[in-house]
Amino acid sequence: MPLDRFNNLELPAAADLHVHLRDGPMMKLVVPTIRKGGVDTVFVMPNLVPPITTVSAALEYKQRLQQLDHSVNYLMSLYLHPDVTPATIIEAKKAGITGVKSYPAGVTTNSASGVVDYEAFYPVFAEMERQDMVLNLHGEAPSVPGSDVTVLNAEERFLPTLLVLHQRFPDLRIILEHCTTAKAVSMVSQCGPTVAATITAHHLHLTVDDVVGDSFNFCKPVAKTPGDRSALLQAAISGNPKFFFGTDSAPHPAVAKRGGSTGQSKAAAGIFTQPFAVPLVLDALEKAIVKGEIKEDDVTEANLRGFLSDFGRAFYKVPEGGRIMLQRGEAKIADVFADGELEVVPFRRGEATWGIKWIH
Template identity: 70%
Template sequence: MPLEKLNGCELPATADFHVHLRDAEMMELVTPTIRSGGANTVYVMPNLIPPITTVQAALDYKDRLQKIEPKVNFLMSLYLHTDITAATVVEAKKAGITGIKSYPAGVTTNSSSGVIDYEQFFPIFEEMEKQDLLLNLHGESPPTPGSDVTVLNAEERFLPTLLMLHKRFPQLRIVLEHCTTRKALKAVEQCGPKVAATITAHHLFLTVDDVVGDPFCYCKPVAKTPMDRDALLRATVSGNPKYFFGTDSAPHPAIAKRGGSDGMSKAAAGVFTQPYATQIVLSALEEGIEQGVIHEDDVTEEKLRHFLSAFGRTFYQENDKTSERIVIRKGDDVVTDSLTAGAFEVVPFRRGQKTWSVKWK
């Protein structure tokens, strides 16, 4: 059986450097599932309605989250917006805000206030470089009238923007979020040590064929080709510190994933992996071994520790002060069909399928 050697292995707590925890009733439902996925540190996305564009709003949001789950370290971010000034960046650094997230306008959930022209934010990036505040990039180019940009090439079309920003601000720490293609990985490798990338759990499983016909596998950026998926698997076990874990776990009410109450709307973009974050990675690596994409010898305790925890914590300069540990086991755990709160349900990725278990030591 693949990865039997890791059955019962003890690892540091996972650090998830890209999560969506929403607000209000949804926040109350999904926030308690963080530790179920083996994580005790999460980097929280700011695309609420309205978006988090002030330091006080970020701190208030963090307070709401910590009241729900005090055993998780919530790292907070701001939403790149014209309301943000250089003074905001200085204030954010002093307040312990971790970074600023850039969403190209209209490419994903709650991104209508996103970036159209990156050049107008150059003064902000310059101050972020001075203050050592991270820039997190949703790396897709938005479609425009007359262009041939689609969900399948939007990430590739964005890569020149990444390279331009890194060249102009070489000391700015940049994370290219949720990479889905071989070309994105190569672009990150072309950059210096200040540029890194997150890889999600679900993109280690999915290809575009999985997305077609299954709204619960639909996210932005969409999964790409089998060759792209295989490249992500290899990057995960490469031991390259440029690659670390960020689930992009994005819960939506199941009704929104199915096209709304009348079934006539577009499916909401987002895959919910939070309760099984670590477990899904292990299952994906098992499948990668079975398919011959990676070898069992590629998956070691050291490489899991690096990808799931150490590399991201180092890049984010965020040590785990708790020294908490998890134990991973092969078994008969099954991904739950849904989580419910009030009138809505949320469906996890790989519902009904067997998975690994995670226990806190």
């Protein structure tokens, strides 16, 4: 079978540089699954309700996370909002906060307080550049009345904004989060070394056809065409340090994914991959090899290690953590994760996958 040579391969633990850990009961359910997926470093999204817009709120959130699992390195972020000023950035840097996440208004879960005008935040971006903090961009243009922006072209329409920000702030570290299109891969590749992109596990599996009719495959940004998926797969195994792992694991109660208790609401956008983060990447690469989308010889140990761990850690300037061993055929994806009445359905539920053994 493809990738048999990786059975019992020892690697650095993965760095998952885009995660949603929520708060309250959901946080208590999902945080213990981080290490199950072969991950020990995470960049935590700030789109709680209310959003994390102050340094004190970010530090309090980190403390709640550490109480659940202190062995994980939590990289914290602020939500880009009018309350975030250059003075906030200076305070955040001193407190060890890693980055600031930008959500265009209304494009995804808990983004109602998101950005309408990026130029209004130029003083904040300038201070982030001086303080060497990371700007994390949810790269979709919002659909507004009179526009023809849809879930299928929202990322492409956002790319000029990425280019403008990079040109205006060339030393600002910028990440185009969860990129989904060949055009996004091309744009990031053409930018300077301060621009990078995260790629999720589920976007290495899905196309838009997989989303239609299956709310558990629905996320923002949505999966695109087979050609776009192929571009993501190629980027993930390219050895290009601009592209690294970020699951965008986004748990929702199963009832919310099904349209609420009556089934009449819109399905929540988000896919839960945290407990099987690294195995899902291996599964996607194996499937792509079988389909002829990528060559097995291109999936090298060095490129896999780079995508899962080395490249992201270097960009974020965080050290290597523990070590894991990959084990073929040692796991099955659970049908559901539950705590009392709270149930969360994981991506590719019920399917066989790779196992993870922690070395240290």
